[in-house]
Amino acid sequence: MVGVTVSTVREVTYEVLRNLGMTVIFGNPGSTELPFLRDMPPDFEYVLGLHERVAAGIALGYSLGKGAATFVNLHSIASTGNGLSAIQDAWHMHVPLVVTAGQQDRRHLLAEPFLISRAVETVRPYVKWACEPLRAEDVPASIARGYHLATQPPMGPVFISIPMDDWTHDCQPVAPRQISGKLQSDPAALDELVQALDSGRNPALVAGSQIEEDGGWHAVVALAEHLNANVYQDPIASRWTFPRSHHLFRGGLLPAQQPLADQLASHDVVAVLGARIFLYYAHVPGHTVKPGTKLFQLTNSPSDAAAALAGTSIVGNIATAAEYIRAHSKPRQRAPEDSAPSPDPRPEHPVTPAFLFATLNRVMPRDAIIAEECPSAKGELDRYVRLDQPGSFYSVPNGVLGFGLPAAVGLQMAHPGRRVVCPIGDGSIQYSVQALWTAVQQNAPVIVIVLRNSDYSALKGFCDFTQVGRNVPGMDIPGIDMVKIAEGYGIAAQLVDRPDELEPALRGAFATAEPRLISVNVAPGGQKTMGMDQSVHPPNYR
Numbered sequence: 222m223v224g225v226t227v228s229t230v231r232e233v234t235y236e237v238l239r240n241l242g243m244t245v246i247f248g249n250p251g252s253t254e255l256p257f258l259r260d261m262p263p264d265f266e267y268v269l270g271l272h273e274r275v276a277a278g279i280a281l282g283y284s285l286g287k288g289a290a291t292f293v294n295l296h297s298i299a300s301t302g303n304g305l306s307a308i309q310d311a312w313h314m315h316v317p318l319v320v321t322a323g324q325q326d327r328r329h330l331l332a333e334p335f336l337i338s339r340a341v342e343t344v345r346p347y348v349k350w351a352c353e354p355l356r357a358e359d360v361p362a363s364i365a366r367g368y369h370l371a372t373q374p375p376m377g378p379v380f381i382s383i384p385m386d387d388w389t390h391d392c393q394p395v396a397p398r399q400i401s402g403k404l405q406s407d408p409a410a411l412d413e414l415v416q417a418l419d420s421g422r423n424p425a426l427v428a429g430s431q432i433e434e435d436g437g438w439h440a441v442v443a444l445a446e447h448l449n450a451n452v453y454q455d456p457i458a459s460r461w462t463f464p465r466s467h468h469l470f471r472g473g474l475l476p477a478q479q480p481l482a483d484q485l486a487s488h489d490v491v492a493v494l495g496a497r498i499f500l501y502y503a504h505v506p507g508h509t510v511k512p513g514t515k516l517f518q519l520t521n522s523p524s525d526a527a528a529a530l531a532g533t534s535i536v537g538n539i540a541t542a543a544e545y546i547r548a549h550s551k552p553r554q555r556a557p558e559d560s561a562p563s564p565d566p567r568p569e570h571p572v573t574p575a576f577l578f579a580t581l582n583r584v585m586p587r588d589a590i591i592a593e594e595c596p597s598a599k600g601e602l603d604r605y606v607r608l609d610q611p612g613s614f615y616s617v618p619n620g621v622l623g624f625g626l627p628a629a630v631g632l633q634m635a636h637p638g639r640r641v642v643c644p645i646g647d648g649s650i651q652y653s654v655q656a657l658w659t660a661v662q663q664n665a666p667v668i669v670i671v672l673r674n675s676d677y678s679a680l681k682g683f684c685d686f687t688q689v690g691r692n693v694p695g696m697d698i699p700g701i702d703m704v705k706i707a708e709g710y711g712i713a714a715q716l717v718d719r720p721d722e723l724e725p726a727l728r729g730a731f732a733t734a735e736p737r738l739i740s741v742n743v744a745p746g747g748q749k750t751m752g753m754d755q756s757v758h759p760p761n762y763r
């Protein structure tokens with residue numbers, strides 16, 4: 222066209238990313254990405270992860286911390302495969318990652334060259350949209366389209382595969398657009414819930430992770446206080462979405478049918494805000510809730526609404542729904558319930574997880590953030606760590622280890638004014654240990670606390686829980702020196718063996734503005750599986 226300045230796919234893509242606010246690129250490069258990455262504009266930053274699980278996992282933490290979409294650039298199928306578990310985490314956690322990966326040169330794809338990628342097919346079950354644009358000049362608009370899809374509720378990752386010869390093609394600019402994707406629930410359906418709450422004897426709320434996705438923390442606290450209702454956290458919560466020391470908070474629900482129904486048995490109306498009904502782990506059949514209980518679900522996910530096992534589901538934004546219910550329902554009075562504080566754990570040798578978390582809770586700033594992955598010590602963490610601010614807690618969304626450390630680094634990068642703590646098992650840290658290096662390179666002062674019990678305690682606990690027995694291989698991991706490994710990546714590290722060494726080590730870590738790793742020799746845990754023991758009648762796999 223005469224008189225129109227023609228840019229390249231590469232130039233237009235950088236302009237699209239700039240307009241969408243995605244100027245930090247998380248990745249691990251390969252030959253198929255070099256034509257894009259060369260001469261990166263100076264207003265962009267590249268954050269290198271030494272493994273793609275780590276690069277995409279740090280992006281995930283960054284996205285959670287910023288509450289914004291984040292751009293990831295992986296290498297062909299080689300690194301999309303490696304990064305898949307982080308993409309899966311983003312899928313389950315509703316995190317808007319815009320993931321791209323290089324593809325071989327279009328001109329010889331038919332000949333199946335070295336590094337040819339079937340990444341689109343590989344990631345499809347775990348993304349909202351996966352495509353390889355049919356034409357080179359569609360690449361920037363595909364990234365914009367992916368962004369707009371990723372950021373609409375329920376948010377989630379998208380994937381675009383880009384052949385390496387596309388970047389030099391001519392391309393027209395892509396005009397920036399705005400999309401408002403906030404969906405309001407049907408007021409008639411909310412009125413039904415209001416009526417149930419008004420006529421209920423003892424209603425309860427279940428807080429789920431979507432409360433944070435929808436910016437509903439304060440609206441839900443206000444609703445709970447208005448209703449004077451007990452509040453439970455959803456089972457195996459990937460985010461804490463209610464202040465832990467609030468007088469209405471009653472702890473987490475158990476992840477199995479009958480035990481969960483038993484926990485809620487005293488309530489005649491249960492409103493689940495932003496969670497599935499329900500996320501289970503052990504198969505203990507039973508009712509979803511006690512028969513006769515009126516069960517409601519508010520969710521931003523049509524898929525979760527469709528999959529709920531029981532009750533009435535109302536799709537829409539959680540924050541505005543909570544505000545509507547508060548404005549239309551009757552306030553309730555009732556005498557506060559007593560809840561005995563957990564007893565102070567004693568300093569024992571080896572250190573117990575309970576003592577570790579009680580000490581951490583005493584020492585850490587009240588606005589600290591936890592990104593955790595300590596399977597057998599989860600119960601103690603839950604009991605002793607009390608954080609009351611939004612955005613304080615993140616955990617493995619679907620049981621795939623490797624989430625915790627990269628998420629902690631990304632969260633720390635997103636929140637330079639808050640301190641991120643990563644309590645992590647000596648087994649779990651091995652799945653994404655390279656994130657330590659990025660923490661050092663990015664000056665992200667994350668505090669990593671390794672619970673060193675030299676085994677897979679959670680699995681041993683599960684063996685007992687399900688009566689599989691202990692004659693199972695691969696349960697012990699002796700001889701790992703995390704202090705040396707951390708030092709090898711350039712991070713200051715120290716070993717804690719005795720209980721009296723713990724508090725000074727933690728205080729020392731909080732006093733510096735650098736990343737730190739503290740490896741604590743702890744007593745093996747795993748007496749309970751996600752808070753459950755034989756009393757719940759677990760499945761028997763023997």
Ligand SMILES: Cc1ncc(C[n+]2csc(CCOP(=O)(O)OP(=O)(O)O)c2C)c(N)n1
Pocket residue numbers: 594595596597598620621622623645646647648649650652674676677678679680746
């Ligand atoms: C990627 C992945 N591999 C394996 C597992 C199975 N798994 C669940 S818990 C666990 C043990 C983790 O060990 P550690 O971090 O030391 O915690 P501990 O059980 O000792 O508390 C393993 C291997 C998993 N969930 N995810």
